[in-house]
Amino acid sequence: MVRGVRKARLADVAARAGVSRTTASYILNGRSAEMRISADAVDRVRSAVVDLGYRPNRTARSLRTARTGTVGLVSDSVASGHFASRMLTGASAAARESDLLLLVGETDGDPLVERLLVDQMLDQGVDGIVYATLRHREVSVPLALAQSRAVLLNCVDPASGLPAVVPDEVGGGRSAADLVARCAGPVVVVGDEAEQGSYAGAMRLAGLEERLGELGRTIADVVRCDWTVPAARDAVSCWWTPAARDGALVCLNDRVAMGAYQALAAHGAVVPDDVAVVSFDGSDLAGWLTPTLTSVALPFVALGARAVEVLLAPPGSHAPVTRLAMPVVRGGSVPAAAAVTPGSAG
Amino acid sequence: MVRGVRKARLADVAARAGVSRTTASYILNGRSAEMRISADAVDRVRSAVVDLGYRPNRTARSLRTARTGTVGLVSDSVASGHFASRMLTGASAAARESDLLLLVGETDGDPLVERLLVDQMLDQGVDGIVYATLRHREVSVPLALAQSRAVLLNCVDPASGLPAVVPDEVGGGRSAADLVARCAGPVVVVGDEAEQGSYAGAMRLAGLEERLGELGRTIADVVRCDWTVPAARDAVSCWWTPAARDGALVCLNDRVAMGAYQALAAHGAVVPDDVAVVSFDGSDLAGWLTPTLTSVALPFVALGARAVEVLLAPPGSHAPVTRLAMPVVRGGSVPAAAAVTPGSAG
DNA sequence: CTGTTAGCGCATTCAC
DNA sequence: GTGAATGCGCTAACAG
Numbered sequence: 001m002v003r004g005v006r007k008a009r010l011a012d013v014a015a016r017a018g019v020s021r022t023t024a025s026y027i028l029n030g031r032s033a034e035m036r037i038s039a040d041a042v043d044r045v046r047s048a049v050v051d052l053g054y055r056p057n058r059t060a061r062s063l064r065t066a067r068t069g070t071v072g073l074v075s076d077s078v079a080s081g082h083f084a085s086r087m088l089t090g091a092s093a094a095a096r097e098s099d100l101l102l103l104v105g106e107t108d109g110d111p112l113v114e115r116l117l118v119d120q121m122l123d124q125g126v127d128g129i130v131y132a133t134l135r136h137r138e139v140s141v142p143l144a145l146a147q148s149r150a151v152l153l154n155c156v157d158p159a160s161g162l163p164a165v166v167p168d169e170v171g172g173g174r175s176a177a178d179l180v181a182r183c184a185g186p187v188v189v190v191g192d193e194a195e196q197g198s199y200a201g202a203m204r205l206a207g208l209e210e211r212l213g214e215l216g217r218t219i220a221d222v223v224r225c226d227w228t229v230p231a232a233r234d235a236v237s238c239w240w241t242p243a244a245r246d247g248a249l250v251c252l253n254d255r256v257a258m259g260a261y262q263a264l265a266a267h268g269a270v271v272p273d274d275v276a277v278v279s280f281d282g283s284d285l286a287g288w289l290t291p292t293l294t295s296v297a298l299p300f301v302a303l304g305a306r307a308v309e310v311l312l313a314p315p316g317s318h319a320p321v322t323r324l325a326m327p328v329v330r331g332g333s334v335p336a337a338a339a340v341t342p343g344s345a346g
Numbered sequence: 347m348v349r350g351v352r353k354a355r356l357a358d359v360a361a362r363a364g365v366s367r368t369t370a371s372y373i374l375n376g377r378s379a380e381m382r383i384s385a386d387a388v389d390r391v392r393s394a395v396v397d398l399g400y401r402p403n404r405t406a407r408s409l410r411t412a413r414t415g416t417v418g419l420v421s422d423s424v425a426s427g428h429f430a431s432r433m434l435t436g437a438s439a440a441a442r443e444s445d446l447l448l449l450v451g452e453t454d455g456d457p458l459v460e461r462l463l464v465d466q467m468l469d470q471g472v473d474g475i476v477y478a479t480l481r482h483r484e485v486s487v488p489l490a491l492a493q494s495r496a497v498l499l500n501c502v503d504p505a506s507g508l509p510a511v512v513p514d515e516v517g518g519g520r521s522a523a524d525l526v527a528r529c530a531g532p533v534v535v536v537g538d539e540a541e542q543g544s545y546a547g548a549m550r551l552a553g554l555e556e557r558l559g560e561l562g563r564t565i566a567d568v569v570r571c572d573w574t575v576p577a578a579r580d581a582v583s584c585w586w587t588p589a590a591r592d593g594a595l596v597c598l599n600d601r602v603a604m605g606a607y608q609a610l611a612a613h614g615a616v617v618p619d620d621v622a623v624v625s626f627d628g629s630d631l632a633g634w635l636t637p638t639l640t641s642v643a644l645p646f647v648a649l650g651a652r653a654v655e656v657l658l659a660p661p662g663s664h665a666p667v668t669r670l671a672m673p674v675v676r677g678g679s680v681p682a683a684a685a686v687t688p689g690s691a692g
Numbered sequence: 693c694t695g696t697t698a699g700c701g702c703a704t705t706c707a708c
Numbered sequence: 709g710t711g712a713a714t715g716c717g718c719t720a721a722c723a724g
Contacts, residue, residue, distance in 0.1 A: 285631070
């Protein structure tokens, strides 16, 4: 424990103010009115606090109150992820908002480390734990977690009954449909929807299909490939046919879209004039491409913040699963004429 | 403070094992040999621990020992950064290695929030604080930090005298020089070296120039532009001349290189046949480009880990500034023939 | 080798 | 309105 100068204790403050520790404690905890403490005593204590540079010892307070003012965030590898780390930004901000400190730990997917980390945080006395994953998927949390105050972030665990905060992938798929429903040519999906055992692909595809159906359209084709730039580039390049002109490519994430861009360029197809491209994630990459990519964004900051909020709310005051909307980040890869007003009947 | 089932205390363990709390404490703190406690007592205590599911109360221990087993990491916006968040990964791993928990907080560059956060962490009783920045730059840390156990990460504060851990940007510049020193055409730098008041640009440029000089070469030109894709694309596109063929573009970061790629493609110049490209950062983006980009990498994970190690080491046992090498991540953007053996006389 | 005792700094119940 | 006394759970002198 690091301390710059000798720290003053509450007793020192009380002594200097000429009151008892109890009185000083009440005043500092905002109960001076309730306890009807004299204004004079309040003033003396307050100035003693300033004079002595008194800071309450949170450890001692925690021992007494059984609350530490900290929440934990354990993840597989959120901080390593390209931009999923923004969940940390959101969680950190929300924690600060409630005057809490955030304990983070990465397990790199190791179940052993995971248990150790959760136990350590519990021992440390965190007031709650957010369990986050890089990919939106199903998990099976350690028993110790399931028995404590916890919230799942970007994942769900049906067995545990823990509340979860996730992106609304189906709604995102529907938004993508709205963006391309009026294009003249075929709507083609790029990317394997079963990628990495993640929920994202299948749900995005489901939403897309559902909404396209409502608008009287269908998915003409699915170009399956890994969610990486080279895989998408090669797959799109092989698949490309002039019949695809005036259609739209719905890429399952931004890296896939980048690969698609490269393939289209190689074939001399111009985005968005010859073919529209939309994708999912809304990562920084979308803004780096030329033309900029229209992408249905993962609201990582909001997800992280909301997870902490749900954690702090009274248990049961939230739906088991909170789905956060995926906002459309508009780029130049989709002609306005291809879009339909969201929610319209088409 | 969250607790699944009623927690057993050390006293319960001692009672069940038929020993005193002291004895139990010694055993659990690995001092049974030193205290010459009977093997029988040790066994009884150990099984009592298991039976009762006893976990030591870290808060109580902290109150007594004045150490909390936590370190803080406060940053401007490291978690928001594209891949700088990996400093967190490194720090988290190093903390775990020493059985410490990591408290993180982002200030978003707000000096007020910064002070609040540092104070809160100090109140919380962290054993030390890592102060990190997204960009490698000079900072002026809050007074409270300067007076406590702290280490700077990716920044320096000459006034504070705090130890710092930073990437060796000059060495990185030298590595870049080695990669392109033998190219037939001119060596041209892309990017404004004074970008964002950061140290990175100037130091990379200095290292590049220094090493090129040793090898009998010079920087032919500097194409100044912001470190963004569109700015670099436009700048390189305007500047491009057939005279640049067979030369090399040294881009000050990967996004600049991406812009350069786009400009070169527009002019029909092929990488690496017509022109070599190297850059700095070693971000994921480097692997997404075609051909993949050879980049001198920022060792973010190692930086984060080292910062925690320096924090935990006895004060004064490290140089004031620890510079970590920037490893070259080889891609396909530089012909082997253009390179020289690092460290050779050329 | 083991038990007794005394705090760590704070919140809180109960007398005054 | 205020102060004395108690205990959160643990560690570490000190005595036996």
